[in-house]
Amino acid sequence: MKNLIEQKYLSVIIPLYMGEEFIEKLVLELELLASYLKDILSLEVIFVDDGSPDETFEVVKRISTNHFKFQGVRLSRNFKSYIAILAGVNECTGDYITILPQDLQESTDVTVALLTEIKKGYDVVWAVRRSRSDPWLNMFLSKCFHKLMNLMWSSWPNTGADVFMITKPVAHILEGMQEKNSHITGQILWMGFKQTRIYYDRHSRKIGKSGWKTFSKLKLAVDIITQFSYVPIRLCTIFGILIAILAFMYTILIVFNKIFFNIVVSGWSSLMLVILLLGGMQLIFLGIIGEYLWRAFDEVRKRPAYIVIEKINHNE
Template sequence: MTPKVSIIIPLYYAENLLLSLFDSLEEIAISNKDVFSVEVVFVDDGSKDRTFELVREIRPKYFTFKAIRLARNFKSYIAILAGINEATGDYITFLPQDLQEPPELVEQLFAQIQQGYDVAWAVRNTRADAWLDKMFSHLFHRFMHWLWEDWPSTGADMFMITRAVANVLLSMQEKNSHISGQILWSGFRQTRMFYDRRKRKVGKSGWSFWKKIELAVSVITQFSYFPIRACTGMGIILAFAGFLYGISIIVNRLTFQISVEGWAATMVVMLVIGGFQLIFLGVIGEYLWRTFDEVRKRPVYIVMEKIEG
């Protein structure tokens, strides 16, 4: 009996992409029918267009499918997690709706994971994106690699995992996280392969600059204590500098070398210290908010509608 591979497809305003996506999924299923069967799990992440209505109309010949519609936009990580919860395959992977990641990666990842691994990563070698996107991605992934050596320095957004790894991910139930970081954190036997990311052919990315910043903050605070440690280090440096400045003031006062002037210096010191204090409070607030969001125990996502293909 051939194993089953579940392919999760997070959808967000994808009505113009579904036709090419459907054709690619059929090609994957046809070309690998003797190696593995294909189950596709579509997850509509709160689209307001006709995406889910079009999913209802698909009639695949070579793969089975399920589809769920989330009550609102919960973001791609949560959409993938919802798809994992619905998937029934022995192995689970996902494809972005824009197909910038080549669909043939599915069979390549399957070949890798058959060599005795629990996780197979597709690591970006090059990416055909706008220079600003490439620069932001490069800086983020380099920084994450500096913080966490296991994090690929060029980024790895596509993976294939076994059912055992999927069960671990489902047990975490974290809202403000990143699935790549969770897989890396979980351990297991992992391998990597490299690929070139394609240029987007249709539409534009739903990832705005501020969404990317929000994601970066979530990932850094979820998997690293570096911001807190950095605040502690800067606080110690400022305290030491303030101590030395205080000694200088005392010495000058005792030797009658303090002049009446000094308002500008005092204001500079107050503004600098006040600015650092606000930064520190902001960093602490980021961690506290994420803690509060987790302990409220609200559902990670809400399914509004489901299709069993």
């Protein structure tokens, strides 16, 4: 009885989007994981259907398990994976919370390694990719993205860390944030706490194709930069000051040449070039400011980060 009372839970959040073909394999892997961990802790799984247009949630309803309990959460539309993870965090009850991708490119072995490390007394453990097996274009874009994030934020892993494990206190703070145009990696890094990393080799995708398109990755980069950094705004200020200084110096040069050498500056082409250059830079700066203003407006409206239309609970 004492062992039963002290038994802790591991909550595994699985965001699903058009994931009906993955669920059977996921359940098999989760059964093995729960069986392996049964003497250490119990397993709770939260399947979050992120507005899939196929029969993903119907397949979740038909899941039958022997070694773990699970919940199913269906969102009203596709809110993207970060929001789906947040929905799972709000539903889970475990002492430790982690993520498992539907395609199992990060296997349950990574989950075990994360658990081993967090039980040493950490609040957050990141699973950082040591290597990955993806198409070269995806690898190149990912490398550029993470390098950019690392330049702006030194604690951001160079190769990315989409999988992590956190403790219940960290999860409670994450629940309270409810930020829509953000990213969970940045939020957890921002929190602080006692954090560490493990390293793993990412498997190649065996089934299906990635739902992450180039535009989605670009939007994610903009979201993270505008949510956690003032650098773009500061760059606008710096460029504005530099241009003002150059314009002032050029004005002095023109006046000096006119007074002492009677040289008159002429040239319609050069004038148009300067006007178009400055006009283009002004539009870029207005766009950057607009990105920040839109995100502030989106948060002020206080719309819910997501909408749940259906739940199932097999935890009883």
